[in-house]
Amino acid sequence: MPRTTHRVGAVLLPLLLLVVAACSAGPSQRPAVAYHDGEQQIAPAPLPPRPAPVPPLGPPAEDSLSWEDCTDQTRAELGGLPPGMTFSCARLISTLDAPEAPTRGTARNALIRTGTGVPLVVLGDIGGEPGTTFAARLATQLPPDLLRTFSIIGMDRRGTGESEAADCVPPAQREAIVGFDPRATDRAALDRLLESVREASQECLLTLDERLQAYDTWRTASDLEELRLELGVPKLHAIGRGEAARLLTTYAERFPGSVGRMVLDGAPDPTRDAIGQLESQAQSAEQTFDVFAADCVSRGCPLGPDPRRVVGDLVERTRSAPLSAPGTTVGAGRVVQAVxxxxxxxxxxxxxxxxxxxANRGDGAGLAAISAPLVSAQGINPPWLDGDLITSCNDTTLRVPPQRSGELAQDWVNRFPLFGGAFAQRVVWCGSWPVPQQPLPAPRRADLPPIPVISTANDPLMLSLGTDHMADQLPTGVLVRWQGAGHGALGRSRCVTDAVTRFLVAGTVPTEGMACPG
Incomplete structure (x- = not known):
């Protein structure tokens, strides 16, 4: 009898374990079952999070930042200011948080402010003019209602402007990267670009040491949260143009409880990887150039009846015969970057x-002046390339082998004859760069307030379809379309600016899909 009992137990125990394992293998796909008065009832599925309401504006800043007047400096930088507009500047101290020393070290971000109302932070692309300059310039274009309600605050992002600028790429390599032949597709030529980028990255590693990998969008989101705390406000109200939209969506994922009234003025496509985003930028730049060319012809501009042919021929000629310009030369790469x-x-x-x-007559001075900020300091502002290179490569885990880079260059030069090569080269930029520990988060929170997302029909840096995808992907995104041209609609389109003003000042959410004429 005891022998029989043990045999039955030996059989039942595995069966019991199988049942337990089956019950604990993962979340059940069946509805939850509840019991009420002895009867089984199917419990309703949990509702998805509801969007948060538009946050209140909150009080003006009560910060302890040491603001000092910088109106004269700003006036000189912008070439003039509206009567009565003044600016003050300060420094924000936050945690560097380098991968080798988490939660340690300090980062110092330059700030600028105009007005005395509720703080509204304005952020621009990492590859463009410094954030303080961009914010000051935009402030001169904003309507009185916004300026009366808000204090416009700009911040130089890590490694740019006066925020401990990277400024580590040797001048020769900087010129080589920016001026590289935009129609090069063979392996030997791209290897020369890769060598320039490798030398630049090695020099930056020596110069910046542990700071190198701390210049990224993930950690800049922490700078924004530190800024909110220093300003003493419960929510961060902000505008992000172009690539800075990704900074704001990263901030929203990391600090959802701090999100105030936010606007994305153009945005990268969150549904595409780094290669896909660069490809869409090349497509958008070509599309915008066609609009420029049509506008040029309609005005009777000096490029004649076929601007695309003129500019295409100019690029081809300057591949082997750079133009003369004061203190420099302008090869094909500089021509494309200037355009x-x-x-x-x-x-x-x-x-x-x-x-x-x-330039078509042999004088490269004008194109040299347009592209100069990429390669040389402009007043107190360092070259733009360095911060763009470092942050862009720190933000993506994609590393492409040389063979694949050549295939992309060949394909894109054929499909996008003016700009395809320039954007394909950015894939090469990160080939020898350290791979970041984690990718940036995708926008997915459904409990945020409504966020207007502005799509510009002809934006040379942000394909309108990609911005549409951001509005779709962002659970609380509200799409606003502008049928105009240029990078960013706010301050350029009266219709968009009015809609954004109503949202920021009164909390009135734009109608989904509203369209503004060009």
């Missing part, structure tokens, strides 16, 4: 056309 920068500002298109016409 890309010039397309970003719709108001500057006539000046861009004049510079291209002069």
């Amino acid at each position: 890309l920068l010039g397309l970003s500002d719709r108001n500057a298109w006539p000046s861009l056309a004049d510079a291209l016409a002069a």
Whole structure:
């Protein structure tokens, strides 16, 4: 009898373990079962998180930052200011948090402010002018209601402007990277670019040491939270243009309880990887150039009846015969970069056309001036390339082998003849760069307040479809379309600016999918 009992137990025990294992293998796909008065009832599935309401504006800042007047410096930098507009500047001290020394070290970010109302932080692209300059320039274009309600605050992101600028790429390598042949597709040529980038990365590693990998969007989001705390406000209200939209979505994922009224003015496509985003940028730049060319012809500009042919021929000639310019030369790479920068500002298109016409006559001074901020210091501001290179490579885990880079260059030069090569080269940039520990988070929180996302039909840096995807991917995104051209709509489109003003000042959410004329 005892023998039989043990045999039955030996059989039942594995069966019991199988049942327990099956019950604990993962979340059940069946509805939860509840019991009420002895009867089984199917419990309703949990509801998804509801969007948060539009946050209140909150009080003006009560900060302890040491602001000092910098109106004269700002006036000189912008070339003038509206009557009565003043600016003050300060420094934000936050934690560096380098991968080798988590939670340690300090980062120092330069700040600028105009106005005395509720803080509204304005952020621009890592590859463009410093954040303080961008915020000050945008402030001069904003309507009185916004300026009366808010204190506009700009911040130089890590490694840029006066925020402990990277400024570590040797001048020769900087010139080589920016001026590299935009139509190079063979392995030997791309290897020369890779060598320039490798030398740049080695020099930056020697110069910046542990700070190198701390210049990224993930840690800059912590700077924004530290800024909110220093300002003494419960929520961070902010505007992010272009690539800075990814900084704000990263902030929202890391600090959802701190999200105030936010606006994304153009945004990278969150549904595409780094290669896909660069490809879409090349496509958007080509599309915007066609709009520029049509506008140029309609104005009777000096590029004649076929601006694309003129500029294409100019790029081909300068591949082997760079243009002369004061203190430098302008090869094909600088020509393309100057056109890309010039397309970003719709108001500057006539000046861009004049510079291209002069270049076609052999004078590269105009294009050299447009592209100069990429490679040389402008006043107190260091070259833009360094911070762009470092942050871009720290933000992506993608590392592409040389063979694949050559295939991309060949494909994109064929499909996007003016800009494909320039964007394909950015894939090469990160080939020898340390791989970051984690990718940036995708925008996925459904419990955020409504966030207007502005899509510009012809933006040389942000394909409108990609910005549409951001509005779709962001659970609380509200799409606003502008049928205009240039990088960013706020301050350029009266319709968009009015809609954003109503949202920021009164909390009135734009109608989903509203369209503003060009």
